[in-house]
Amino acid sequence: MLKNYPTLKHILGRAGWYFVTFLVAVTINFFLPRLGDANPVDAMMAKASAGLDSASAKEKEEAYLKEFGLVETDAQGHVLRTPQGKPVRTSLGSQFLNYVGMSLRGDLGGSILQHPKRVSEIIKTALPWTLALQLPTIVFGWLLGNVLGALAAYKRGVFDKVMYPLALLTSAIPAFCFGILLVYFFGIRLEWFPASGGYDDGLTPTLSSAFIASASYYYILPFLSVFLIVVGGQAIGMRSMCIYELGTDYVKYAKLLGVKENKILFYMFRNAMLPQLTGLALALGTMVGGALITEMIFSYPGLGMAILTAIEGNDYPLITGCTLLVTVTVLIANFGVDILVGILDPRIKAAQQTGK
Amino acid sequence: MKLLKNLLKSPSFVFGMGLFLATLLLALFGPLFTHLDVNTRVGLAFTPPSGSHWLGTDHLGLDMVSLLIAGLRSSLYVGFLAGTVATIVGTLIGLYGGYKGGLIDDILTVGTNLFLVIPSLIVLILLSSSIENGRSLTLIALIIGCTTWTWSARAVRAQASSLRGRDHVALARINGYGTMGIVLLHIMPYLLSYIFMVFILQTATGILSEASISMLGLGPYDSISLGKILNEAIRNEALSDGAWWAFAPAMVLITVIVFALYIINTSLEGVFNPRLRK
Numbered sequence: 001m002l003k004n005y006p007t008l009k010h011i012l013g014r015a016g017w018y019f020v021t022f023l024v025a026v027t028i029n030f031f032l033p034r035l036g037d038a039n040p041v042d043a044m045m046a047k048a049s050a051g052l053d054s055a056s057a058k059e060k061e062e063a064y065l066k067e068f069g070l071v072e073t074d075a076q077g078h079v080l081r082t083p084q085g086k087p088v089r090t091s092l093g094s095q096f097l098n099y100v101g102m103s104l105r106g107d108l109g110g111s112i113l114q115h116p117k118r119v120s121e122i123i124k125t126a127l128p129w130t131l132a133l134q135l136p137t138i139v140f141g142w143l144l145g146n147v148l149g150a151l152a153a154y155k156r157g158v159f160d161k162v163m164y165p166l167a168l169l170t171s172a173i174p175a176f177c178f179g180i181l182l183v184y185f186f187g188i189r190l191e192w193f194p195a196s197g198g199y200d201d202g203l204t205p206t207l208s209s210a211f212i213a214s215a216s217y218y219y220i221l222p223f224l225s226v227f228l229i230v231v232g233g234q235a236i237g238m239r240s241m242c243i244y245e246l247g248t249d250y251v252k253y254a255k256l257l258g259v260k261e262n263k264i265l266f267y268m269f270r271n272a273m274l275p276q277l278t279g280l281a282l283a284l285g286t287m288v289g290g291a292l293i294t295e296m297i298f299s300y301p302g303l304g305m306a307i308l309t310a311i312e313g314n315d316y317p318l319i320t321g322c323t324l325l326v327t328v329t330v331l332i333a334n335f336g337v338d339i340l341v342g343i344l345d346p347r348i349k350a351a352q353q354t355g356k
Numbered sequence: 357m358k359l360l361k362n363l364l365k366s367p368s369f370v371f372g373m374g375l376f377l378a379t380l381l382l383a384l385f386g387p388l389f390t391h392l393d394v395n396t397r398v399g400l401a402f403t404p405p406s407g408s409h410w411l412g413t414d415h416l417g418l419d420m421v422s423l424l425i426a427g428l429r430s431s432l433y434v435g436f437l438a439g440t441v442a443t444i445v446g447t448l449i450g451l452y453g454g455y456k457g458g459l460i461d462d463i464l465t466v467g468t469n470l471f472l473v474i475p476s477l478i479v480l481i482l483l484s485s486s487i488e489n490g491r492s493l494t495l496i497a498l499i500i501g502c503t504t505w506t507w508s509a510r511a512v513r514a515q516a517s518s519l520r521g522r523d524h525v526a527l528a529r530i531n532g533y534g535t536m537g538i539v540l541l542h543i544m545p546y547l548l549s550y551i552f553m554v555f556i557l558q559t560a561t562g563i564l565s566e567a568s569i570s571m572l573g574l575g576p577y578d579s580i581s582l583g584k585i586l587n588e589a590i591r592n593e594a595l596s597d598g599a600w601w602a603f604a605p606a607m608v609l610i611t612v613i614v615f616a617l618y619i620i621n622t623s624l625e626g627v628f629n630p631r632l633r634k
Contacts, residue, residue, distance in 0.1 A: 017466075028482065032479070168619065180607060285475030311481070311572055311574060327478055
C-alpha cells in the first residue's frame with residue numbers, strides 16, 4: 001500500500017530510526033548518571049538533615065526515597081520493609097521502566113535544588129528562551145554562511161582572500177570565547193548592551209511591549225556570539241563544496257555547451273547545497289552544545305543556565321532532564337533536515353520511487 | 357621526502373605548523389622559565405600585569421603566566437590523548453565496516469549514526485557529572501575520545517568501502533590474508549594521509565571539548581587546564597572587574613591552537629588532494 005507513496009515511506013522509515021535513537025538516548029540518560037555513586041537522596045539529606053534528630057532524619061530520608069521511586073511501596077503507599085526493618089530498594093530494572101514511562105508522559109521527576117518543584121516545570125520556563133535563541137541563529141547563520149561561501153568560491157580574488165581566513169578564524173574561536181569577548185567589550189567596557197540575563201530585572205515574562213522590547217535588547221549579544229560562528233563554519237564548508245563542484249565535468253561540459261552562467265551557478269549551488277544540508281544535520285549537536293555554553297556566559301535564562309546551576313548543585317534529576325530535552329530537540333531537528341533532504345535530493349527521490 | 361617538499365611549499369601549512377610548534381615549545385619549555393609553582397600566591401587578587409608578573413594574577417593572587425603554561429600543557433595533553441583514542445576507535449570501526457560490508461557494516465553504521473545525532477557534549481556532561489570523585493585529566497581525555505570518534509568512523513568508512521573492490525585487495529584475499537590483515541596492511545596504508553588529517557581534527561575537537569566541559573564546571577580536579585582557568589575567571593567576576601588578563605590569554609591560547617590545527621588540516625587537504633591544488 002505504501003508503495004504508491006514513496007515520500008511517506010521514506011518519512012516513516014526515518015521516523016522509525018529516530019524512535020530507536022530516542023530510546024537509546026533515554027537509556028544513556030538513565031544509566032550514565034547512575035554509573036557513579038552519587039544519589040539524589042543523599043544529596044537532599046545532606047541539605048535537609050541539618051538540625052534533625054536521627055529518628056526524624058530517617059523519616060525524612062524515607063519520604064525522599066519514596067518520592068524518587070527508589071523503594072518499593074504497597075498499594076496504600078507505605079514503604080515495604082525487609083524482616084530486618086530496612087526499606088526494600090527498587091531494582092535498577094524497574095526503576096528504569098518507571099523512568100521511561102514517566103519520561104513518555106512528560107514527567108522528568110523532581111528537582112533536588114529547587115525541591116519540591118518538578119523538573120518539567122523548570123524546563124518549561126527555560127525552553128522557550130533556548131529555542132528563541134538557537135533556532136533563528138542556526139537557520140539564518142546557515143543560510144548566510146552558505147551564500148557567502150558560494151560567493152567566495154565563485155568570485156575568488158580579493159573577496160575570497162579576505163573572507164576565507166576570516167571565516168577560518170571565527171570558526172576556530174570557540175563559541176564561548178566569542179561570547180566572553182562580546183560580554184566584556186560591549187556589555188562591560190562600552191555598556192552598549194546588557195552583559196547578562198534575558199530581560200530587565202523589574203519585568204515579569206509576559207507578552208507586554210515593554211517586556212518584548214527589553215528581551216530583544218538583551219537578545220542581541222548572545223545572538224551575535226553564536227550567529228557569527230555558525231556563519232564562519234558554514235561558509236568554509238560551502239566554499240570547498242563549491243570549489244569542488246566548479247571542477248566537475250558537468251560544469252565544464254555545460255560551459256562548453258554555452259549554457260548561461262547564471263544557470264550553471266544555479267545547478268552548482270543546488271548540488272553543493274545538499275551536502276551542506278546533511279552537514280547541518282550532523283553539526284546541529286555541536287552547535288546546540290556551543291550555544292548552551294554561550295547561554296551560561298550571558299546568564300541567559302535558558303537550558304544552558306539550568307544545566308549549569310544543576311551541575312553546581314549536584315541536581316541530578318535536573319541535569320538528566322535538561323540533557324534529555326536537548327537530545328530530543330536535536331533529534332527532532334535532525335529528523336526535519338532528513339526529510340527535507342529526502343524531498344530536495346533528486347537521487348534519494350529517485351531511489352524512493354524505484355523502491356530501493 | 358617529496359611529500360615534505362610539497363608541504364613546505366604550501367605557505368598555509370608552514371604558517372599553521374609554525375603556530376602549532378610555537379605553542380608546543382611554550383608548553384614543553386615554558387616551565388624552565390617560570391620558576392613559580394602554581395600554588396604560591398604572589399600578590400593580591402587580580403593584580404594587573406607588571407614587570408615581574410607579565411600577565412598579572414588571578415582571583416587567588418596566583419601568577420597567570422605559570423597558570424597558563426600549566427593549563428596549556430594539560431590542554432595539549434587532553435587534545436593528543438583524546439585525539440588518539442578517537443582516531444583509533446573511529447578508524448578501526450570505519451575500516452572494518454567499510455571493508456566487510458553486509459550485516460556487520462550495517463550494524464556499525466547504524467551504531468555510528470546513532471551516536472552522531474546524540475550530541476557528544478550531552479554524553480560528556482552525563483558521564484562527567486556522574487564521576488564526581490576521581491575526575492582526572494586522563495579520564496576526561498579518555499571520555500572525550502570515546503564520545504567524539506563518530507564522524508571520523510563515518511568518514512573513514514566511506515573511504516574504505518571505495519577501496520574494497522580494488523584488485524590488490526582481492527589479491528590479498530586470494531593469498532589468504534584474514535580480515536584484520538587486509539584492513540590493516542592493504543587498506544589502511546592507502547588512507548594514511550586521510551587518517552592523519554582525521555587525527556588533527558580530532559585533536560582540535562578534544563581541546564575544544566575539554567574547554568567546554570571545564571567551562572561548565574566539570575573540569576579535572578587534579579590539574580589546571582585552559583578551560584578551567586576560564587571557568588574560574590568567569591565564576592569569580594573577572595569580567596565585571598575588568599580583569600581581562602585573567603581570561604583573555606587563555607582564550608587566545610585555545611583559539612591559536614585550534615586555528616593552527618584547522619589551517620594544517622586545510623593545507624594538508626590541498627596537498628593530498630590534487631584536485632584542490634592550483
